Amino acid sequence: MAKTKINIWEEFANVTGGKFVEREENWLSDKTEIDYNGWKIIFDNYTLCSGKFQQEMTRVIAPMNSIDNFRFEIYRNGLIRSIEKIFGAQDIEIGRPEFDKAFIIKANNEFKIKSLLQNQKIRSLIETQKEVNLEISNQKGVWESELPKKQLELQFYADGEIKDMEHLKSLLNLFKELLDNLYQIKSIENLKAYR
Template sequence: MKNQINFWQEFAKQTNGTFKEGYSWRSDSNTIEYKNWKIIFDNYTLWSGKYSTQMTRVVAPITFTDNFKFEIYREGFIRKIEKLFGAQDVEIGYPEFDKAFTIKSNNEFKIKTLLRNKEIRNLLESQKEVNIQISDQEGIWEKKLPEGEYELSYYMDGEVDNMEILKSVLKVFKLILDDLYQMKSIV
């Protein structure tokens, strides 16, 4: 029988990350140390009654020095309906990007500053699916984090096993963390 390669183990090797074997209902994961932060990749089963769906998620615990929050996601049918009914949307002044994504934030100046970074915009545009946000929930869908603790969070439908997509998400995380740090929003 052929040995099956563990995807998260291989991803850890390619990104100098630390592979952690899952247990019980937790999936295997890969944690990448980047400057003062940890960027964690894993899979998560999202339950809704009797039904479940697999998600790939990426989180980086962060400590804010201000209250800056944002959410960026690709336009979809449901999101278009939200816009029709008045969901708040920040336009950043790049028409193609503004058309493709819904951007919500409590600080228009800071989100425009963050998305002025062409490399961040290009990497987000290259992704088929984008759901990135500052979350006060552990792992996006788990328990609420203690007061003042947040995560930069990203999730995609299904178990993504494409190294190039995940490396691109890793690059987005590094760029966003660097820019948030330079804006003095995080320590």
């Protein structure tokens, strides 16, 4: 029987030269894995379940070996985030007024996040995203178990299934820029360098 439905992850793998991986477990989706300079960037969907509530999410994940445990969170500013700020939640300003107004930035190293976000290409790629939930975390796959010491993941997630190829390519470019810059500021190792 011929397939009639286009599989976005198979198509994205073909367009980017990545590897298409079919679903391994019932609750996981198919995925695209892209090797980039010794890192693996993984695109998939995840069904977030809580009681009767179910939400399909798009995830982009890049596992990394941390040198300095540098972590950050960047979210688009909205009503809930504004209320958190009113009640004392601290965020970092990078000295770019439009970016500072549009995003909530948290990090455990203010100098490094400011250095990272001085890169115009990174800021532009973040600004083009309608929904921004971008972070470095010690939680596997955003919502799963805690990772072993010195292992972190660069993560992006958004509500729903992202099916627009240009949007997915933009996220891939963002991850490539972030990984290169995190390596340059000596926050992560490049496994390719050890081969």
